Amino acid sequence: MSTPHEGRDEHAHPHLQHHFESMAQQYDSGKFGMWLFLVTEVLLFGGLFCAYAVYRANHPEIFAYAHQFLDKTLGGLNTLVLIVSSLTMAMAVRCAQLGQQRRLKQMLAATLLCACIFLGVKGVEYEHKWKHGLLWGTHYVPQGETVAPADAAGAATTAETTAAAAAAPADGGTTLPHAATGPQGLADHSQPGHGGASHGGHGPAGPAPRNVHLFFGIYFVMTGLHGIHVLAGMIAIVWLLRRSAAGEFGPEYFAPVDFVGLYWHLVDLIWIFLFPLLYLIH
Amino acid sequence: MSTHDATAAPPAVGGENYLNCSHGFRSWIFTLDHKRIGVMYLASILSFFLLGGILALLIRTELLTPTRTLMSADDYNKVFTLHGAIMIFLFIIPGIPAALGNFVLPLMLGAKDVALPRLNLASYHLYLIGALIAVLSIVQGGVDAGWTFYAPYSTTTNTAVVTLTFGVFVLGFSSVFTGLNFIVTMHKMRPAGMGWFDMPLMLWALYATSIIQVLATPILGITMVLLIVERVMGIGIFDPALGGDPVLYQHFFWFYSHPAVYIMILPAMGIISEVISVFSRKHIFGYRAIAYSSIAIAAFSFLVWGHHMFTSGQSDLMNMIFSALTFSVSIPSAVKMFNWLSTMYKGSIRFDTPMIYALSFMFLFGIGGLTGLFLGSLATDVHLHDTYFVVAHFHYVMFGGTVIAFLAGLHYWWPKMFGRMYDEKWGRISAIIISVGFNITFFTQFVMGSQGMPRRYYAYVDKFEPYHVISSIGSYLMAAGFFMTAWYLVKSLYRGRPAPANPWGGASMEWQAASPPVLHNFTDEPVGGDPYDYSNQDYDPATGGYVLRKPEVSDR
Numbered sequence: 001m002s003t004p005h006e007g008r009d010e011h012a013h014p015h016l017q018h019h020f021e022s023m024a025q026q027y028d029s030g031k032f033g034m035w036l037f038l039v040t041e042v043l044l045f046g047g048l049f050c051a052y053a054v055y056r057a058n059h060p061e062i063f064a065y066a067h068q069f070l071d072k073t074l075g076g077l078n079t080l081v082l083i084v085s086s087l088t089m090a091m092a093v094r095c096a097q098l099g100q101q102r103r104l105k106q107m108l109a110a111t112l113l114c115a116c117i118f119l120g121v122k123g124v125e126y127e128h129k130w131k132h133g134l135l136w137g138t139h140y141v142p143q144g145e146t147v148a149p150a151d152a153a154g155a156a157t158t159a160e161t162t163a164a165a166a167a168a169p170a171d172g173g174t175t176l177p178h179a180a181t182g183p184q185g186l187a188d189h190s191q192p193g194h195g196g197a198s199h200g201g202h203g204p205a206g207p208a209p210r211n212v213h214l215f216f217g218i219y220f221v222m223t224g225l226h227g228i229h230v231l232a233g234m235i236a237i238v239w240l241l242r243r244s245a246a247g248e249f250g251p252e253y254f255a256p257v258d259f260v261g262l263y264w265h266l267v268d269l270i271w272i273f274l275f276p277l278l279y280l281i282h
Numbered sequence: 283m284s285t286h287d288a289t290a291a292p293p294a295v296g297g298e299n300y301l302n303c304s305h306g307f308r309s310w311i312f313t314l315d316h317k318r319i320g321v322m323y324l325a326s327i328l329s330f331f332l333l334g335g336i337l338a339l340l341i342r343t344e345l346l347t348p349t350r351t352l353m354s355a356d357d358y359n360k361v362f363t364l365h366g367a368i369m370i371f372l373f374i375i376p377g378i379p380a381a382l383g384n385f386v387l388p389l390m391l392g393a394k395d396v397a398l399p400r401l402n403l404a405s406y407h408l409y410l411i412g413a414l415i416a417v418l419s420i421v422q423g424g425v426d427a428g429w430t431f432y433a434p435y436s437t438t439t440n441t442a443v444v445t446l447t448f449g450v451f452v453l454g455f456s457s458v459f460t461g462l463n464f465i466v467t468m469h470k471m472r473p474a475g476m477g478w479f480d481m482p483l484m485l486w487a488l489y490a491t492s493i494i495q496v497l498a499t500p501i502l503g504i505t506m507v508l509l510i511v512e513r514v515m516g517i518g519i520f521d522p523a524l525g526g527d528p529v530l531y532q533h534f535f536w537f538y539s540h541p542a543v544y545i546m547i548l549p550a551m552g553i554i555s556e557v558i559s560v561f562s563r564k565h566i567f568g569y570r571a572i573a574y575s576s577i578a579i580a581a582f583s584f585l586v587w588g589h590h591m592f593t594s595g596q597s598d599l600m601n602m603i604f605s606a607l608t609f610s611v612s613i614p615s616a617v618k619m620f621n622w623l624s625t626m627y628k629g630s631i632r633f634d635t636p637m638i639y640a641l642s643f644m645f646l647f648g649i650g651g652l653t654g655l656f657l658g659s660l661a662t663d664v665h666l667h668d669t670y671f672v673v674a675h676f677h678y679v680m681f682g683g684t685v686i687a688f689l690a691g692l693h694y695w696w697p698k699m700f701g702r703m704y705d706e707k708w709g710r711i712s713a714i715i716i717s718v719g720f721n722i723t724f725f726t727q728f729v730m731g732s733q734g735m736p737r738r739y740y741a742y743v744d745k746f747e748p749y750h751v752i753s754s755i756g757s758y759l760m761a762a763g764f765f766m767t768a769w770y771l772v773k774s775l776y777r778g779r780p781a782p783a784n785p786w787g788g789a790s791m792e793w794q795a796a797s798p799p800v801l802h803n804f805t806d807e808p809v810g811g812d813p814y815d816y817s818n819q820d821y822d823p824a825t826g827g828y829v830l831r832k833p834e835v836s837d838r
Contacts, residue, residue: 018802019394019471029397029470036462040500047504047534051519054530137516137524211525217517221508 015253027255034259038266041229045270048222052277055214065208066215067281069134071125075279078121079271085114086268092240093261096254101247104257108241111264115234122227129216136220140213219278226274229267236260299701299798314399315801319406320385321699324692326409327381330372337365339761342723342754348742355740359426360441362738366429367446371453372413374684375542378549379495380405380460382691383488385699387464388471389792389799390482392808397467405459408452416449418442428738430539433520433531437512444510451506454499457545461495464488475810482790482813483572487552490576494541494548494583502538505531529594536587544583546680547647548576550687551618554640557690558622560788561637562629565814568621575614582611592663601660608658615651619644634786635709639690642717646682650675653728668738671731674724682720689713689767696771697785701798702778703826708770715763722756782827789813794830 013023020026056063092107128134133141240260243249249257300317310318340361344352353361384402388395396402419425422442427435436443468489472481509531511517518524520531559566566572588596588604596604622644631637653675656662666672697703727735730749735742742750784793790813795804809830811818819828 017399019397019399025470029466032469033398033401033462033466036465036496040458040462040496043497043500044504047501047508050534051508051530054527055519058527059525137518137521139516211518213518214525217519221511221517221519225507 013252015248023252030255030259031262034262038262041263041266041270045222045225048218048225049273049277052218052222055218056281059209059211059214061209062212062215063281066134066212067278069129069132070219070279071128072279074121074125075275078118079275081114081117081121082268082271085111085118086265088114089261089264093254093257096244096249096257097251099250101244101249104244104249105241108237108244108257112234112237112241115230115237119227119230119234122223129220134216135213136217137213140216142208142212222274222278226267226270229270233260233264233267236263298800299796300801301700301798303801312403314395314403316384316388316396316399316402317699317799317803319402320381320383322406323376323381323384323409324699326413327373327377330368330413331377334365334369334373335761335764337361337368339757341365342757344740345742345750346754348744348747348750356426357424358740359428359738360424363425363428364420367416367425367450370429370542371450372416374546374680375453375457376409376460377546377688378553378684378691379464379488379491379545380409380456382553382688382695383464383491383549384460386695386792387467387485387488389698389795389803390485390790390813391467391471391476392473392791392794392804392810393467393471394802394804396463397470398463401459401463405456405463408456408459412449412452412454412456414449415452416446419445419449430535431509432535433509433512433526433528434522436509437521444513447506447509451503451510454503454506457495458499461492461499464492465496468492473808473810479570479573480810480813483555483566483569483576484549484552484790486573486576487548487550487555490580491545491548491552493577493580494545498538498541498545498584501534502542505534505538508534529591532591532594533587536590537584540587540590541580541583543680544579546684548579550643550684550691551576553687553691553694554622554643555618556788556790557636557640557694558625559814560694560786560816561632561634561640562626563632563787563816564625564629565812565816566621567624567627568617569814571617572621575617578614579611582607582614586611589658589663592660593667605658605660609655612651612655619648619651633710634693635704635706635713636690636694636786638710638713638717639686639693642713643683643686643690646678646686646717646720649725650678650680650682653678666731668736669731670727670735670737673737674727674731677720677724677727682724686717686720689716692771694786695792696774697781698792698795698797698799700775700778701781701796702774703781703785704774704778705770708766712763712766712770715766716760719756719759719761719763723753723760724756726750726753726756779826782822782825784819784828785826787816787819787821787828789815789819793828 016023016026020029088107088110092104092111095101095104095107133139135141237260240257243256300315301321310322313319340352341358344350344358344361384396419442422445425439425441425443425446427439427441427443431443431447436447468481468485472478508517508519512520512526516524518526520526520528522528555566555572586604586608588600589608592601592605622640653671657666657672657675693704693709726749730746730753731737733746735746735749781797783795783797785797786793789811791808791810794806794808818831820831821827822829
């Protein structure tokens, strides 16, 4: 430890904080802190994965039925987009380490663009769910025969939503079936190979199980919290872009890029788990 | 003892120090100095301790008679909810780690600051924001769901549950950041030559605490998020009417909140390890056993949450497993207890205020821990569940344990923090009053509880009236002790004798810094060594403190 009263070493990096002896110690501390923070993030989502596991174990029929209303194509597209963004983020870290200022900015911008696409696609998916009444709790008011016959309260709204749904196909370019047509609709609209598997295996053509809204509750909380994390990551990337525009990063000092990169990979990773658990189950 | 602490810079104690090196509100609220952040935390938590304490006195006064005394039943529900929530989330969880720990941790490492000072400040700002949100719930009419916020009542009551739980959510982040920062600091800032087993045991305790803070608090965060989403959007996940599972809420809540009681007690045990050794003038007995037992408690803490749900319809097998695991926590706790006793054996014991509190801790925590075994046994728990026996047990460990140890630490490090000695005579008197008042208040509640007095009840059967009266009288006595403490501590800031660098003869590194320390902590490079070796120091009657014996000039 240097003597406390002495000023900082003449050659010390301007980003070296007073209480560290070296950039290496500062970097190690920050990185370790970042990993610990990621642990807390995993645990935060861990609670939700735990809730998912409990409800799926207790009510497998809800999950088997309800997941078919999710759009695998859009979900798959988003998975691809996020994986690409992880690649560009990793390349941004590399550029910062090598001091390639121009490419650093390009890579960060590319990551930001991917994040925007992800949220845009997510927004489209949410909009479809909204339009078809596939929401959480008491807001779950699907159309047509998926409504339990005993549900008198739902009947009035059914009439409205069916009318709205009739107009929908014109604007919607999606393969997502209407809730009214149910899972069979999905099988019809899907690609042949996919549809065939669905027919041969398990097509649950019967009436909807009780409490289907639980699935959509979990779906919206999990993807919503994930979306908030994507937003937070975007803010961090904008911050990095501003700092890299000022040319602050280089081989001596790239810690912020590295740490945001770690965070971004975690956000990506959580989606990699969310996608199969919500979209691809049987 | 409230916000005055933060602004009272004692004049002219040995030149420039961290308290007087800069002035003004902004120099405090935006400081990156761990010592100032610690002092601000201290002022904040003591303010909330005062608020929570007043609520406690209101509860005790209401319970003087079997029917209405002061307030309506609804107000009573709100008062005990706020008492619990404020004491837990605003006082006791940040109490020792964020206030005292922040101050002493870098000093004990001989470091200039914690590893991540900006995160440290962010943690304090989040604490303030969370505290303000939580207090806002009082303005909105209060919350009556109890501090545990059990669903489905918490999702259906029309009180300000969302505000309070959102405050708790923000406070959780504050706690995570403190813990994270401490772990990084202990890993990366230890000076060359200080291995893990050369650290003072306070640091081991803080390390174990931090692990729990980092690993358990996120679960509280997501639980609060789910509760808020449940209330605001009606998501149905904890609502049986919508197919949800309220017992899942209990699992989530206790998965955090049981480890959280170890967030509260572990740093307290760290303080006791320091104080017992220093005031017995004897090397700590069983250093490694105490260090490992801290980690063992942290590990066990994650495996016992089910003992809160013995009567919630858990399967018998689960109950038996959780009961057995609960019993095993008593092993590392007892390891510590016997090591402290062995440290005192044939020591040269001095009964200064911190030591009186430490002895009081061992007595009260002993009772608190042993009565925990009654509750961990399945058959007796069915009888004692939700009675005053639980209330008494909880207060014996949390108040008799943590708060008493916090007071020990506060008195022990007070001269270091503010450069002034408090009045030792009044310190001892108050310590005894608080301990006696505590026993009168809560021992009676063991008796009541074992006879079937349920907790949280507003009106009760007449036969419990004498017990409630005795308990309330004890609480007034305790309050008197606390006001005395506040009085002589505040007075010491202005009139206290200037403190020497090492008033107690401690051997850990914080005592090599000036009292109060300079901004960057040490004027001279601190000398490392065994933190419990008292052989190389001499008492200096001129300053009333201890000085390191000059090493023989033989090393060169």
